[in-house]
Amino acid sequence: MRIDLHTHSTASDGTDTPAELVRNAAAAGLDVVALTDHDTTRGHAEALAALPSGLTLVTGAELSCRIDGVSMHLLAYLFDPEEPALLAERELVRDDRVPRAKAMIAKLNELGVPVTWDQVARIARGGSVGRPHVASALVELGVVRSVDEAFTGNWLADGGRAHVGKHETDPFEAIRLVKAAGGVTVFAHPAASKRGHTVPESAIADMAAAGLDGIEVDHMDHDPDTRARLRGLAGELNLLATGSSDYHGTRKTVALGEYATDPEVYGEITRRATGAFPVPGAGGA
Known part of the structure; x- marks a missing residue:
C-alpha cells in the first residue's frame, strides 16, 4: 500500500x-x-x-x-x-497573501527586478498566492535558475532582501483549532x-x-x-x-x-x- x-x-x-x-x-x-x-x-x-x-x-x-x-x-x-474558528483563522492567513506578494514585488522592483503583479497572478492561476509564485516569476525573468535558488538570502528566504512577513498562526493555537475541528x-x-x-x-x-x-x-x-x-x-x-x-x-x-x-x-x-x-x-x- x-x-x-x-x-x-x-x-x-x-x-x-x-x-x-x-x-x-x-x-x-x-x-x-x-x-x-x-x-x-x-x-x-x-x-x-x-x-x-x-x-x-x-x-x-x-x-x-x-x-x-x-x-x-x-x-x-x-x-x-x-468549523467556524479554524475557517476564520485560515481566511486570515490566506487574505494576507496578496498584499504580501505585492510588497515583495515592490521590494524586487527596488532591487531592479522588473517583476509585476500581473506576471505573478498569471503564474498563480487563480490559486492562493505565495512565495513560490514570485520565485517562479524570477525564474521566468532569468534572474535565478530555479525556484530553490530564489529561496536564498539574496531574494525570498526569511530575512532575504525581498522577503516580507505574513500573518502566521501560533502552532499551539493551530493544534487546538484543528483538534476542535476533529x-x-x-x-x-x-x-x-x-x-x-x-x-x-x-x-x-x-x-x-x-x-x-x-x-x-x-x-x-x-x-x-x-x-x-x-x-x-x-x-x-x-x-x-x-x-x-x-x-x-x-x-x-x-x-x-x-x-x-x-x-x-x-x-x-x-x-x-x-x-x-x-x-x-x-x-x-
Missing part, C-alpha cells in the same frame, strides 16, 4: 490542478493521497469529483505557523472544513534547514504535550541522518512518523510517492480523525 500524505495543487502553489493531481497520483501507483494546499481547502471538491477508482483521497491543508520568530508548517488532516496534526518537514531557521526539538516536545499527533520524517529536505534522528525523536515523544513527497508538480523535482507513510501510521491517523473521513475513488471524470 503506497501512501503520500503531502501534496499541492493549483489551489495553492502546485502546478497540477486538483483533478490532474489525483489522476497523476493514481498513475504513479499510489493507493492513498492527501491534498494539503497552503491554508485552503478550495481544491478538495475538484479532486473528489475526479477521484479515480482505486485511489483514496485524504482531505487536508498545510497551515502557516510561527513560533518564537521561526516559520513552520503544520499539516492538518481530516478536519471539518466548515482533525489530526503533523509538523511538516521539521528539520528542513535549507529553508531557514528550524524549530528546536524542545519546542516540538512542547507541541507534542499540547496534542501534536506526528512529525513528517521522510521528506526530500531531510538527509538520512536527519531522518534517523527525527524517527528517534518521534519515538521518544510518542509521535507518529510520516513520510510524504511534498509534491508541487513541475515546481519541484520530487515525484509523487517518492516518500511515503507506513500503512499502520496512516491507519492511526484515520482512527484519530472525527471531522472528516478518507474518500475512496469511484472513477471520477
